[in-house]
Amino acid sequence: MSISLTTSVPLEIRQTPHKGRGVFSKSSILSRTLIEISPILLFSHSEYEEHGKHTILKQYTYRWKDGYALAIGLGSLFNHSRNNNVGYVKDFEANVIRYYTLCDIESGKELCINYGLKKKERSQDEVEEINKWFLEGFQLVEEEGFWSEKPASIDGMLGGFGSISNLDIKTSELFLSEFTRGKRGTRNVLTVPPRITTKYACDCGAGIGRLTKNLLTKVFDRVDLVEQTPKFIQHAQNEYLRQEIGTGKVGEFYCVGLQEFSPDPGKYDLIWCQWVLEHLTDDDLVTFFVRAKKGLRPNSGIIGVKENVNMIGYRFDEEVYSVTRSDQIFKDIFSKAGLKLLKESTQHGFPKGLFSVKIYALEPEAY
Numbered sequence: 397m398s399i400s401l402t403t404s405v406p407l408e409i410r411q412t413p414h415k416g417r418g419v420f421s422k423s424s425i426l427s428r429t430l431i432e433i434s435p436i437l438l439f440s441h442s443e444y445e446e447h448g449k450h451t452i453l454k455q456y457t458y459r460w461k462d463g464y465a466l467a468i469g470l471g472s473l474f475n476h477s478r479n480n481n482v483g484y485v486k487d488f489e490a491n492v493i494r495y496y497t498l499c500d501i502e503s504g505k506e507l508c509i510n511y512g513l514k515k516k517e518r519s520q521d522e523v524e525e526i527n528k529w530f531l532e533g534f535q536l537v538e539e540e541g542f543w544s545e546k547p548a549s550i551d552g553m554l555g556g557f558g559s560i561s562n563l564d565i566k567t568s569e570l571f572l573s574e575f576t577r578g579k580r581g582t583r584n585v586l587t588v589p590p591r592i593t594t595k596y597a598c599d600c601g602a603g604i605g606r607l608t609k610n611l612l613t614k615v616f617d618r619v620d621l622v623e624q625t626p627k628f629i630q631h632a633q634n635e636y637l638r639q640e641i642g643t644g645k646v647g648e649f650y651c652v653g654l655q656e657f658s659p660d661p662g663k664y665d666l667i668w669c670q671w672v673l674e675h676l677t678d679d680d681l682v683t684f685f686v687r688a689k690k691g692l693r694p695n696s697g698i699i700g701v702k703e704n705v706n707m708i709g710y711r712f713d714e715e716v717y718s719v720t721r722s723d724q725i726f727k728d729i730f731s732k733a734g735l736k737l738l739k740e741s742t743q744h745g746f747p748k749g750l751f752s753v754k755i756y757a758l759e760p761e762a763y
Contacts, residue, residue, distance in 0.1 A: 431496060439465070482498060561610070599619055601669060613640050667698075671702070736760070737758060
């Protein structure tokens with residue numbers, strides 16, 4: 397037996413073998429499709445303690461500002477999965493929860509969300525705390541241990557997608573060329589001079605130095621690396637960047653997280669951050685950018701950011717200790733840190749199913 401649901405996409409409720417009822421697609425659904433905007437019932441803390449905490453309602457209740465909310469509609473029907481194909485965003489102003497697909501979904505597939513549970517099941521209080529993290533920004537947990545398990549290779553740095561490295565490098569090089577080489581018009585005449593000098597760059601979240609070797613040392617005289625995992629630095633020093641170290645193209649190695657990294661004042665023409673900011677909370681990200689501004693060459697240095705972006709809101713992934721932010725959230729963070737957007741672009745050509753990737757060039761508002 398199945399029950400059809402009236403939503404923005406054709407869905408139905410079916411019984412599942414082990415999890416009770418579930419939500420299933422009746423036709424193919426494209427990635428990033430808004431499925432439903434679900435209303436909620438709000439509870440104060442005292443009302444939740446009296447009527448919700450010790451009943452079945454507890455399973456469907458979310459932390460909401462200073463109280464709790466009971467999801468209505470799909471919010472009370474989705475089953476949990478660590479390999480979730482549906483994400484959700486809490487809208488505090490409208491008092492609704494928005495559900496959207498995270499990938500293309502075939503007809504007949506079950507739609508599941510991730511409540512933040514790990515292999516060792518968490519208590520309800522811990523689940524509620526994870527929901528709080530989802531709203532307020534990622535709280536870093538055990539990250540160094542997670543990365544220590546990754547192989548010191550390009551494939552390891554890119555989560556098994558080493559094949560995208562060359563395209564990634566070419567796109568970033570083209571993006572930066574406007575700032576490092578200027579713009580040229582007809583007959584190759586320089587129409588806009590270079591925005592920055594190319595003496596010194598900093599590779600933040602450098603890993604084994606993939607970007608340092610293939611991008612930054614091709615453009616800048618010297619590059620420092622910031623990486624918190626010791627085995628990646630050791631591999632870079634002993635093998636991967638050995639030639640660049642020998643020729644003086646690589647400068648200092650800083651074995652520290654970005655939460656603690658403070659660059660020397662006025663040192664860098666470019667501070668480049670790629671696929672690393674997802675491991676910082678919003679607050680840590682703002683304070684990092686504030687410190688990074690001080691490390692730029694006065695009146696010319698820039699910050700480059702290249703990160704995965706979510707369609708709306710946050711997507712919290714406890715399995716890999718990361719939070720994927722929307723384009724607007726990034727821009728709000730830039731503004732809070734006193735940074736002005738100079739240029740933005742979207743990475744094209746990556747395999748289907750990966751997150752969208754945005755590139756930003758930023759300068760201090762004080763320039």
